Amino acid sequence: VNATKVCLIDDDPSVQRAIRRLLQWAGYEVQLCSSAIEYLTMPQDSKLSCLLVDVRMPGMTGLELQAALKESRRDLPMVMMSGHADAAMIARAKAAGAVSFLCKPFEDVALLDAVELAVGRDRQRRARSLPLPVQSKM
Amino acid sequence: VSPHFFDSARNAKRPVALSRYELTLAAVGVAVAYYVGAQVGLALTFPPATTSVLWPPNAILTSALLMVPTRHWWVCFGAAFPVHVALEVGAGYSPALVVLLFLTNCSEAAIAAGGLRIVRPGAVRFDSLGRVAAFIAAVGVAAPILSSCLDAAVVSLLRDEHYWTVWRTRVFANTLTEICVVPALLLGGASLATPRWPTRRRVFEAVSLFVSLAVVATGVFGEFWFSDAAPGIPRTPTVLLLPLLFWAAVRFGVGGVSAALLLTALVASVAATRGHRPFSMLTPLESLMAVQLYLSVMSVPLMCLAGLLEERRQAAAALSERLRFEGLLAQISASFVSPAERTLQSVYDQCLARVGQFLHADAVFMDTGRTERSHDRFRQWRRTEQGEQLLSRSAFYFHWVQARLDASQIMAFTSLDELPAEAFPDRETFRALGLQSAVVVPVATRGSSSGALVVANQAPRVWRELDVNQVRLIAELLSNAWMRDESEVELQRARRELARVARSVTMGELMSSLAHQLNQPLTGILSNAQTACRLLDDDGLHSIELREIVEDIIDDNRRATEVIKRMREMLARSSTPAETLDINGVVRDVAVLVTSETIIRNVSITLRLTAEPVCVVGARVELQQAVLNVLSSAMDAVAEREVEMRLVDVSVEQDGQSNESPRTGVRVVVRNAGNVVSPRDRMRLVEPASDIVEDGSIALAVARAIVENHGGMITAESDPRGGAVVTISLPHASRSAA
Numbered sequence: 001v002n003a004t005k006v007c008l009i010d011d012d013p014s015v016q017r018a019i020r021r022l023l024q025w026a027g028y029e030v031q032l033c034s035s036a037i038e039y040l041t042m043p044q045d046s047k048l049s050c051l052l053v054d055v056r057m058p059g060m061t062g063l064e065l066q067a068a069l070k071e072s073r074r075d076l077p078m079v080m081m082s083g084h085a086d087a088a089m090i091a092r093a094k095a096a097g098a099v100s101f102l103c104k105p106f107e108d109v110a111l112l113d114a115v116e117l118a119v120g121r122d123r124q125r126r127a128r129s130l131p132l133p134v135q136s137k138m
Numbered sequence: 139v140s141p142h143f144f145d146s147a148r149n150a151k152r153p154v155a156l157s158r159y160e161l162t163l164a165a166v167g168v169a170v171a172y173y174v175g176a177q178v179g180l181a182l183t184f185p186p187a188t189t190s191v192l193w194p195p196n197a198i199l200t201s202a203l204l205m206v207p208t209r210h211w212w213v214c215f216g217a218a219f220p221v222h223v224a225l226e227v228g229a230g231y232s233p234a235l236v237v238l239l240f241l242t243n244c245s246e247a248a249i250a251a252g253g254l255r256i257v258r259p260g261a262v263r264f265d266s267l268g269r270v271a272a273f274i275a276a277v278g279v280a281a282p283i284l285s286s287c288l289d290a291a292v293v294s295l296l297r298d299e300h301y302w303t304v305w306r307t308r309v310f311a312n313t314l315t316e317i318c319v320v321p322a323l324l325l326g327g328a329s330l331a332t333p334r335w336p337t338r339r340r341v342f343e344a345v346s347l348f349v350s351l352a353v354v355a356t357g358v359f360g361e362f363w364f365s366d367a368a369p370g371i372p373r374t375p376t377v378l379l380l381p382l383l384f385w386a387a388v389r390f391g392v393g394g395v396s397a398a399l400l401l402t403a404l405v406a407s408v409a410a411t412r413g414h415r416p417f418s419m420l421t422p423l424e425s426l427m428a429v430q431l432y433l434s435v436m437s438v439p440l441m442c443l444a445g446l447l448e449e450r451r452q453a454a455a456a457l458s459e460r461l462r463f464e465g466l467l468a469q470i471s472a473s474f475v476s477p478a479e480r481t482l483q484s485v486y487d488q489c490l491a492r493v494g495q496f497l498h499a500d501a502v503f504m505d506t507g508r509t510e511r512s513h514d515r516f517r518q519w520r521r522t523e524q525g526e527q528l529l530s531r532s533a534f535y536f537h538w539v540q541a542r543l544d545a546s547q548i549m550a551f552t553s554l555d556e557l558p559a560e561a562f563p564d565r566e567t568f569r570a571l572g573l574q575s576a577v578v579v580p581v582a583t584r585g586s587s588s589g590a591l592v593v594a595n596q597a598p599r600v601w602r603e604l605d606v607n608q609v610r611l612i613a614e615l616l617s618n619a620w621m622r623d624e625s626e627v628e629l630q631r632a633r634r635e636l637a638r639v640a641r642s643v644t645m646g647e648l649m650s651s652l653a654h655q656l657n658q659p660l661t662g663i664l665s666n667a668q669t670a671c672r673l674l675d676d677d678g679l680h681s682i683e684l685r686e687i688v689e690d691i692i693d694d695n696r697r698a699t700e701v702i703k704r705m706r707e708m709l710a711r712s713s714t715p716a717e718t719l720d721i722n723g724v725v726r727d728v729a730v731l732v733t734s735e736t737i738i739r740n741v742s743i744t745l746r747l748t749a750e751p752v753c754v755v756g757a758r759v760e761l762q763q764a765v766l767n768v769l770s771s772a773m774d775a776v777a778e779r780e781v782e783m784r785l786v787d788v789s790v791e792q793d794g795q796s797n798e799s800p801r802t803g804v805r806v807v808v809r810n811a812g813n814v815v816s817p818r819d820r821m822r823l824v825e826p827a828s829d830i831v832e833d834g835s836i837a838l839a840v841a842r843a844i845v846e847n848h849g850g851m852i853t854a855e856s857d858p859r860g861g862a863v864v865t866i867s868l869p870h871a872s873r874s875a876a
Contacts, residue, residue, distance in 0.1 A: 012661075014658065058737040058738060059740060107668070
């Protein structure tokens with residue numbers, strides 16, 4: 001009931017289903033989105049602990065989504081995934097704050113470790129920010 | 139003696155200077171000939187008259203002057219003088235008279251030779267009416283008349299003879315000797331210089347002519363047995379000589395006429411000195427002069443006739459040679475009409491063989507410049523019956539010749555001795571090849587150094603200007619054909635290479651997209667399989683979920699297999715053989731290939747395929763490439779537009795209805811709502827592909843090359859509704875099979 005909630009953003013239905021199954025097996029609650037736009041237009045869910053984002057997607061890429069979220073201070077710990085990653089892309093994602101970068105196809109252990117790391121990061125964040133009111137710098 | 143250089147600008151031969159050896163030879167020759175001639179002349183003198191009736195020395199001197207350059211005339215005069223003095227002083231004339239007579243004789247020779255040189259510069263020839271007329275005017279008329287004025291004055295002053303009698307005798311005698319002796323000597327000398335054995339039949343004809351002439355002349359001027367045989371015939375039936383003189387003119391040319399007249403004059407003179415009197419009512423001297431007059435007058439039309447005939451003969455020969463040459467050029471040109479790449483070299487070898495045979499050469503080499511593929515550009519031909527080994531390119535070393543070729547000089551040398559000392563290596567190379575004389579003509583090449591066409595002979599050969607010009611024309615023709623064919627072959631090679639490179643470039647771009655496509659199902663498979671393992675480990679009842687997982691895995695597997703299959707087809711480097719295929723399938727395959735691209739760029743592609751197959755003949759992979767390139771360009775064109783406008787429409791159309799009219803053409807029309815056709819794109823469809831290699835985007839050029847290879851065409855137009863329409867037109871399978 002009190003499962004950790006993660007959001008998977010990937011345009012490929014087959015990949016969506018496969019990852020969801022693995023994460024559900026590991027005890028996570030999985031929210032599915034098939035594009036970055038869909039996630040952005042979705043009502044904000046405070047229960048979400050981390051995002052699993054494919055880089056190459058129609059419309060808006062994972063990296064663009066990462067930037068947009070950071071801009072609107074809605075950023076969550078992110079795990080990026082890509083089937084055609086190169087060093088530059090990985091470096092860019094990491095610099096922008098991605099917790100992990102997974103190259104498709106990946107081992108289940110790698111995914112679970114990455115998600116666990118991201119969820120841990122989220123827990124730290126929540127622990128740090130909860131006593132303090134969220135301040136607006138605007 | 140330096141080689142004859144043909145200045146390619148003026149094509150004029152440099153005047154040749156005589157060597158010391160040749161000058162000595164000339165001097166000795168003049169002295170001997172003068173002595174012999176003078177002996178003949180003195181033997182035919184009628185004392186008490188000083189003047190000889192036939193005085194060959196003047197004609198001999200004239201011939202000598204005509205044979206040597208003007209600047210060497212003094213050698214001839216110098217050689218003749220001691221002979222003249224020795225002979226005439228021995229004959230009892232006073233020294234003053236001897237010297238003065240020598241001067242008048244020299245003046246005659248100088249007037250004759252100088253006059254002819256002024257009227258007709260260059261070597262003396264008797265091969266046209268104009269040349270013969272000029273010869274008669276200068277040598278036969280002007281020189282004897284003018285010099286005789288001086289001579290008669292000298293003789294009448296010193297020996298008190300009647301001026302006009304002396305003048306008249308000398309003019310007639312000299313006119314006849316000049317006309318008789320000079321052509322015979324000049325032509326005889328020329329034929330000695332280039333000895334060519336006449337045929338046996340011709341020798342027989344010449345001997346019969348001169349024997350009959352001697353017999354008839356003896357009859358006419360000596361014993362008068364004709365009059366006894368046929369009463370009523372004149373005492374001196376000179377008309378009987380005419381057929382024989384005509385025979386000489388028609389069959390043996392000016393030289394023949396001249397020799398025949400000389401023989402006749404000699405016979406008449408000898409007959410007269412023996413006391414026979416032609417024209418019996420005249421005094422001996424008068425009758426001889428009548429003979430001279432008769433022969434001199436006869437000589438003019440006969441020599442003109444011979445000159446005219448020679449002119450005609452040469453014109454006919456030149457025409458027939460020209461026709462033969464034109465034939466050769468036509469043959470060469472014809473053999474270069476689109477030969478296949480692999481037969482090109484054998485075509486060149488055949489051409490060189492034809493050229494060699496035409497020019498009667500022993501070897502022909504063609505080198506069209508030195509590049510990395512120089513072995514391709516060097517061809518040679520040698521007359522095979524001589525059993526010569528063909529040599530490799532590296533055996534040719536023409537350093538000196540090459541320097542001249544690079545200066546666009548044409549070289550022709552009769553023998554290796556004509557090459558200067560610094561051409562030592564070249565001479566050795568020619569010698570090693572067993573070649574003595576050659577014409578070397580520069581040939582335009584792509585490289586920095588000039589190539590050459592070399593036509594060579596094993597024996598010394600005098601190259602006519604005509605030969606050199608022919609070699610030059612052939613060289614031009616061959617090098618043009620060579621360069622054209624090379625660029626053709628080069629272009630084809632470039633196109634093929636380009637298509638391959640373009641394919642791999644496009645493939646490089648596609649690779650990431652394909653990798654993405656492949657990684658998606660692999661990711662799904664891996665995740666699903668690993669999850670399934672975990673579910674199985676749980677020992678829980680997950681059968682429904684496991685079934686879903688397995689079904690997903692199977693689907694993903696199919697997807698991956700499909701991707702790999704397409705990728706392999708696209709990567710196939712060698713062009714696949716042509717087959718009959720449905721263009722709808724080609725378009726569909728390409729659409730699948732660009733799916734991931736359309737997703738990323740948010741382009742929507744609409745396919746309008748036909749229900750029934752539309753068949754073309756071609757290589758599937760290549761046609762896929764062409765359609766892919768056009769489609770990629772269309773996607774590029776709309777990529778910058780707002781999302782609603784990112785539309786690409788691909789339709790397959792077919793000319794003619796299935797039953798009524800025959801199917802002629804098939805079209806793949808790619809419409810995009812993006813930009814109108816840019817001039818740059820249009821250019822890519824028009825310019826040869828190789829010209830825009832440096833341009834990164836060669837997709838359309840490659841597409842064009844492929845479609846044209848399939849007998850079709852690509853056109854690009856701006857769509858009136860906005861955007862652009864690129865149409866690939868291909869012949870229908872029923873058409874291309876026909």
